[in-house]
Amino acid sequence: MEEVVLLGFWTSPYVMRVKIALLEKGVEFEYKEEKDIFEDENKSELLLKSNPIHKKVPTLIHNGRPICESLIILEYIDEVWKQQKQLFSHDPYHRAKARFLIDLFDNKVGDCGRRMWASKGEDQEAAKREFVEFLKLLENELGDKPYFAGDYFGLLDIALIPITCRFYTYETLGKFSVENECPRFMAWVRRCNQRESVSKTLPDPFKVFDFVLEIKKRFSIE
Amino acid sequence: MEEVVLLGFWTSPYVMRVKIALLEKGVEFEYKEEKDIFEDENKSELLLKSNPIHKKVPTLIHNGRPICESLIILEYIDEVWKQQKQLFSHDPYHRAKARFLIDLFDNKVGDCGRRMWASKGEDQEAAKREFVEFLKLLENELGDKPYFAGDYFGLLDIALIPITCRFYTYETLGKFSVENECPRFMAWVRRCNQRESVSKTLPDPFKVFDFVLEIKKRFSIE
Numbered sequence: 001m002e003e004v005v006l007l008g009f010w011t012s013p014y015v016m017r018v019k020i021a022l023l024e025k026g027v028e029f030e031y032k033e034e035k036d037i038f039e040d041e042n043k044s045e046l047l048l049k050s051n052p053i054h055k056k057v058p059t060l061i062h063n064g065r066p067i068c069e070s071l072i073i074l075e076y077i078d079e080v081w082k083q084q085k086q087l088f089s090h091d092p093y094h095r096a097k098a099r100f101l102i103d104l105f106d107n108k109v110g111d112c113g114r115r116m117w118a119s120k121g122e123d124q125e126a127a128k129r130e131f132v133e134f135l136k137l138l139e140n141e142l143g144d145k146p147y148f149a150g151d152y153f154g155l156l157d158i159a160l161i162p163i164t165c166r167f168y169t170y171e172t173l174g175k176f177s178v179e180n181e182c183p184r185f186m187a188w189v190r191r192c193n194q195r196e197s198v199s200k201t202l203p204d205p206f207k208v209f210d211f212v213l214e215i216k217k218r219f220s221i222e
Numbered sequence: 223m224e225e226v227v228l229l230g231f232w233t234s235p236y237v238m239r240v241k242i243a244l245l246e247k248g249v250e251f252e253y254k255e256e257k258d259i260f261e262d263e264n265k266s267e268l269l270l271k272s273n274p275i276h277k278k279v280p281t282l283i284h285n286g287r288p289i290c291e292s293l294i295i296l297e298y299i300d301e302v303w304k305q306q307k308q309l310f311s312h313d314p315y316h317r318a319k320a321r322f323l324i325d326l327f328d329n330k331v332g333d334c335g336r337r338m339w340a341s342k343g344e345d346q347e348a349a350k351r352e353f354v355e356f357l358k359l360l361e362n363e364l365g366d367k368p369y370f371a372g373d374y375f376g377l378l379d380i381a382l383i384p385i386t387c388r389f390y391t392y393e394t395l396g397k398f399s400v401e402n403e404c405p406r407f408m409a410w411v412r413r414c415n416q417r418e419s420v421s422k423t424l425p426d427p428f429k430v431f432d433f434v435l436e437i438k439k440r441f442s443i444e
Contacts, residue, residue, distance in 0.1 A: 053326065067315070068322055069322055069325060072318050072321045072322055075314075075321070076315070076317070079314035079317065092298050092301035093289070093298070095298070095301065096289045096294050096298045099294045099297070100290055100291055103291060103294070
């Protein structure tokens with residue numbers, strides 16, 4: 001009997017990636033919500049023990065062995081449950097490209113996103129420009145295909161879609177519209193949202209917005 | 223006929239990773255040295271065109287298609303030339319662990335390394351402590367095995383060994399001895415250096431030291 005435990009937090013897009021991948025693969029798992037991910041003393045003992053270096057969610061525990069970092073977990077899931085539908089292309093070049101874009105996304109969009117809701121004036125404007133530029137780059141990658149890998153919902157789709165539950169927050173606080181800037185990207189978002197794995201996983205954007213307002217208050221961000 | 227071109231710079235440990243992997247696989251390739259990797263205007267047109275986002279070495283160009291970012295290139299090499307000896311374990315858990323450690327290394331040691339040669343006083347001391355702590359973590363991972371994956375020289379060995387050509391620089395400028403702190407790690411270094419792929423790739427540590435002194439002068443770092 002396999003034991004699969006996912007330690008997560010409901011607003012983390014990195015956790016959502018892992019949930020979607022497990023749902024797509026049809027892997028049964030137990031989800032454990034952390035009470036708070038900002039202060040180490042509020043984190044669960046299981047998280048601190050399983051991911052002593054980063055102390056971050058998502059952490060997947062498979063038969064007692066922890067796997068950390070969302071992209072690494074996605075590849076692990078695809079490799080372990082390989083009888084189920086493949087999430088990652090078999091083509092080494094497409095795999096390299098997907099890894100490159102996820103890495104770029106992780107390094108860029110986290111920072112841009114934070115600056116869109118946590119800063120003001122010129123820095124916020126610059127973050128918006130960088131963010132839209134990045135989405136346009138992704139639109140370009142997508143081209144006329146329904147999904148990034150072509151006809152199927154794959155690893156790159158799974159890695160990118162969770163952040164879109166924050167778009168309402170970015171748009172409201174940054175005063176712009178992703179739909180106006182990147183309509184083809186938004187068509188892809190709607191397509192992904194029709195999948196049960198996605199619609200069951202992504203939280204209500206209004207709740208995410210309220211949470212961000214709370215965080216701003218908690219950390220005294222104007 | 224396959225065409226494999228590697229754009230590199232002689233002091234970059236990330237480039238060395240790719241060279242070692244290609245040598246281990248027995249893949250013939252053309253190596254093109256960049257004149258300078260610090261200012262965009264000194265970079266080759268081929269690099270700027272092939273890696274427009276990061277504009278960084280290593281960039282591998284395989285039959286005209288560029289692949290960027292050293293770890294992504296290593297995985298690509300292992301997947302494309304899979305008839306040759308496998309660099310990466312087949313076990314998903316070991317793969318996840320290797321990816322985790324390489325990612326940690328890339329995020330930690332670049333920064334520590336720079337602070338060991340570019341800063342002074344308390345910050346330099348802190349960088350040394352972090353660096354030694356990280357090497358001890360690696361020693362722990364290595365245990366009694368000859369290589370990180372066990373009996374064979376694999377992906378994690380390839381990813382980690384290049385930085386050791388900078389140890390002389392770190393030790394001289396930081397006034398400490400890695401051998402004293404982490405003798406088991408240094409035994410692994412000597413083991414790796416017996417491989418032709420490594421000894422042919424890693425530059426003379428004294429030349430690396432001279433280069434670092436030049437860089438300190440060029441960027442007015444005391």
